[in-house]
Amino acid sequence: MPHSLLTEIYIFVLAVFVGFQLISKVPSVLHTPLMSATNAIHGIILVGAIALAATVKGPLDVGISVAAVFLATLNVVGGYVVTDRILGMFKKKSAERPTE
Amino acid sequence: MDMLLQVGYLITAILFIMGVMRLRSPATAKSGNLIAASGMVVAFVVTLVQYHSFSWLWIGLALILGAIVGSYAALKVRMTAMPQMVALFNGMGGGAAALVSIGELHSQWSVGVSSAAASIAALLTVLIGSISFTGSLLAFAKLQEWVRGRPITFGGQKLLNGLLLAVALVLGIMMIVSGGPHALPWLGVYIVLAALLGLLLVLPIGGADMPVVISLLNAFTGLAAAATGFLMSNNVLIIAGALVGASGTILTQQMSRAMNRPIHNIVFGAFGQVAAGAGAGPDGGDGVVQSATVDDVATMLAYARNVVIVPGYGLAVARAQQEVRQLTERLNERGVTVRFGIHPVAGRMPGHMNVLLAEADVPYDQLYEMDAINPQFPQTDVVLVIGANDVTNPAARNQPGSPLYGMPILNVDQAKRIVVLKRGMSPGFAGIDNPLYTNPKTSMLFGDAKASLDHLLRALDEV
Numbered sequence: 001m002p003h004s005l006l007t008e009i010y011i012f013v014l015a016v017f018v019g020f021q022l023i024s025k026v027p028s029v030l031h032t033p034l035m036s037a038t039n040a041i042h043g044i045i046l047v048g049a050i051a052l053a054a055t056v057k058g059p060l061d062v063g064i065s066v067a068a069v070f071l072a073t074l075n076v077v078g079g080y081v082v083t084d085r086i087l088g089m090f091k092k093k094s095a096e097r098p099t100e
Numbered sequence: 101m102d103m104l105l106q107v108g109y110l111i112t113a114i115l116f117i118m119g120v121m122r123l124r125s126p127a128t129a130k131s132g133n134l135i136a137a138s139g140m141v142v143a144f145v146v147t148l149v150q151y152h153s154f155s156w157l158w159i160g161l162a163l164i165l166g167a168i169v170g171s172y173a174a175l176k177v178r179m180t181a182m183p184q185m186v187a188l189f190n191g192m193g194g195g196a197a198a199l200v201s202i203g204e205l206h207s208q209w210s211v212g213v214s215s216a217a218a219s220i221a222a223l224l225t226v227l228i229g230s231i232s233f234t235g236s237l238l239a240f241a242k243l244q245e246w247v248r249g250r251p252i253t254f255g256g257q258k259l260l261n262g263l264l265l266a267v268a269l270v271l272g273i274m275m276i277v278s279g280g281p282h283a284l285p286w287l288g289v290y291i292v293l294a295a296l297l298g299l300l301l302v303l304p305i306g307g308a309d310m311p312v313v314i315s316l317l318n319a320f321t322g323l324a325a326a327a328t329g330f331l332m333s334n335n336v337l338i339i340a341g342a343l344v345g346a347s348g349t350i351l352t353q354q355m356s357r358a359m360n361r362p363i364h365n366i367v368f369g370a371f372g373q374v375a376a377g378a379g380a381g382p383d384g385g386d387g388v389v390q391s392a393t394v395d396d397v398a399t400m401l402a403y404a405r406n407v408v409i410v411p412g413y414g415l416a417v418a419r420a421q422q423e424v425r426q427l428t429e430r431l432n433e434r435g436v437t438v439r440f441g442i443h444p445v446a447g448r449m450p451g452h453m454n455v456l457l458a459e460a461d462v463p464y465d466q467l468y469e470m471d472a473i474n475p476q477f478p479q480t481d482v483v484l485v486i487g488a489n490d491v492t493n494p495a496a497r498n499q500p501g502s503p504l505y506g507m508p509i510l511n512v513d514q515a516k517r518i519v520v521l522k523r524g525m526s527p528g529f530a531g532i533d534n535p536l537y538t539n540p541k542t543s544m545l546f547g548d549a550k551a552s553l554d555h556l557l558r559a560l561d562e563v
Contacts, residue, residue, distance in 0.1 A: 005217055008330055008338055015339040019346025022120050028444055028469060031351060031451030034123050035318055036186050037133050038347045041116055042193045042318075042325045044140065044340040047147040048200045048332055053159050054151030056207045064206065066158045068199035073166025074173075075193040080137045081174035082185060087130040089179075089458045 033086045040079025046072035108146030109336035115139030116340055120347070126464075143336055179459045180416040183448035184243035187236045187314055190321050194232025197324035198291075201225035204331055205287060209279050219276045221330035226287075227268060227294045229324035234298030236317050242302070243310065243448055251306040261300050268293040305366065308490050310448040312355040312366050319348025351450050358444035358470075360506040389525065392543035394552065397519050398559035400543075402434060404481035404517075408473060410441045410510055411453050414487015414522070418549035421460035424486065427553055428462060430560055440466050441473035441483075441510050443491035470510060480515040485536075487521065487549050493534045504532060518542040521549050 026034050049068035056065055116139045122132025170189075177185045201222040208214040214222075241247040271290045275283045305313050326341025328334070356363045401407060409428070415421060428438045440462065446453045454467060468476075477483065485492055488510075495502035496509045512518055513536055520542060536542055545552050 002217070004333060005330070008333065008335070011335055012326060012330075012338050012342050015342035016346050018117060019120075019343040020350065022117070022124070022343075023347045023350050026124050026350075027126075028354075028442075028451055029454045029464070029467070030123060030126060030129060031354075032182065032186075032449060032455045033129055033133070033451070034347060035315065035351060035450055036182075036189075037123055037136060038120070038322065038344045039186060039190050039193065039318060040133075040140070041120075041136055041340050042190075042321045042344040043196075044112075044116075044143060044337060045193055045196045045200060045325045045328060046140075047143050048325075048328050048334060048337055049196055050144075050147050050154070050159065051151050051332060051334070052200050052203045053154035056203060058207070058210065061203050061207045062155060062158065064199050064203035065154070066162045068196045068203065069159055070162040070166045071192040071199065072196035073163050074170040075189050075196060076140055076170070077167045078170030078174040078185075078189045078192075080133065080140070081171050082177065082182070082189070083133045084130065085174065086179075086182070086455055086458075087133055089455070090126050090129065 029090075033083055033090070036079060036083040036086060040076055040083060043072055043076030043079055046076055048072075102150070105146050105150040106335075108142050109334070112139040112143040112336050113339045115142065116343060120343060178419070179421075179456055180419050181244075182455060183310065183314060183452060184240045186449055187239040187243060187317065190314070190318050191233050191236025191240065194229045194236060194317070194321040194324055196229075197321065197328050198226050198229030198233060198294075200328050201229065201331060202287070202291065205279075206284065209281060209284055209287070211281075213279045216276055218331055219279050221327050223272045223275060223290070225324050225327040225331060226291060227272070227297075228320050228327065230291060230294035231298035231301065232317050232320040232324060234295045235302045235313075235320075236298075238299050238302040239310065239313055239317065252303045257300070257304060261297065264293055264297050264300070268297065308445065309359070309366050311445045311450050311452070312352055312359070312363070314449050315348050315351035315355055316363070317348075319345050319352060322346075322348055355445055355450055358508060360508060389537055390540075390543050392519065392545050394545065394555040394559045396543065397545055398556055398563050400482055400517060400519065401431060401436065401484070401556075402560060402563040404436055406476075406480045406482075407431060407436055407438045408441050408476065408480045408483045408512075408515070409438060410443075410446075410483060410485045410488050410492060410512055411457065412443075412446050412486065412488025412491060413448055413452075414489075414549055416447060416452065416456055416487070418487060420486070420550035420553050421456045421462075423550055423553035423557065424457070425460040425462050426557055427560075428466070430557060438466065439468055439473065439476070441468055441470065441512075443470050443488070443510050446488055446491050470508060474511050477511050477514040482517045482519060483512040483515040485512060485518065485520045486553075489522075489534055490532060492536055493532065494539075495532070495535055499535075502532065512536065513539055513541070516541070519545055521545050521547075521552050523548060 049072045053065035115135050119132045119136030122128040205222045322341045322344025326338050329337030431438050442453050492510050492512045493504050494513045496504040496507040518541055
């Protein structure tokens, strides 16, 4: 097993632990924004799509990379905007709360 | 300038983790999302700087078009349609991950072979990403009601799924052993199999199980992104994918715990199909449904002291959240205490009802989670069930034969009176009869929830 692969496995395992630690105590009120925000985070695949686009040559491969960039951008932008909208409603309410 | 890329990705990873950390409390969540988004911008910019030798025309077009469509959809979507929107964006991510791996494999195999580790990571991504892509699209179509929401089953379905998965795995191993140009047609077959599996996995899953499915598909896309990270030796993909995978897994666990069903039961169980005949049980009375008029219900509510509103997916369908808030305010003015009882899997995604009611400015402190509200039902004068069904079904408590048996429910049948707002007598999304409706304490108010609440508001003025 190459050394770099082992390092990558280390990183993966540690990140999984961090993820479990961070997220296991999210209140159910925030379940939707949490899902929607993590949804946007996996749009990071966009950087993979761009890297692919820079390394491929043939028309089919270029087509695949362009489609990947499009889908990933949709995922990133849509995900963050939707999350921001949802959280905006939550914030407005907590600001109004003292007047109740 | 590989250094710039690596440092940029490190900053991104830190910003992602800090962002997720702040998503744990409503007060900091909005800034958490912005921090995560700025991490994404950092990664995007350093990637563009590092890899700029692509066709700017096409990639630029894809970026601009993706940003326009994505933000337009995100800004225009109604809060009631949020579950399908989340499913759709999730599917896009899964599809993108699958495409990246397909492109990587195709370009490597066209000229030679790739290392076993790279093939494994790529084929794993193609499998998980494609399942997430077609599965999410079908979930979207089901939630959008383009496809029948009920579980769709046929004989030998599990066998077919198992067979397809086995064939895909064998094909995958074959391709790992001998990649290269001659394996490309097999890669095509493999992609089709994976896409088909995604459809077949979601096809038998009914609406009430959607919160579980959406969380699960979210975890899948995260893992697909992480696997792509292994393929491309890209640490930020690995870290971000692992974070999302962990979060999706936790949500899936919490949702399936809220249904008291192990995850394999939800995915492979075809919920609701075995329901026939589980209807009129010991609590079902003699099957007589009492319908009430709007004036009856208005009077009942006006003279109650304690009212609990139990919202469900029907509230989202009817888009009646504003009317619910008005009703709450009107009753508060009369000195009636109104609280909301929220089941963890009410609606079609985790936290669905909280989002809907937040949109209508229902104050936070009126929303109670299941464990907090359940002990209150015996002292509650009137429970108003709006568009919720399975999460109030007492069969889950007392009919061992029911498919719902064992699921924690909101014990609305313990209240003094129950009013159910419902479109008609059809069973819920899961297709299971609800003995609550024939309970002598229950009155049904038939009609569209929004119209019924409107009439109710007017009738309240005259009480």
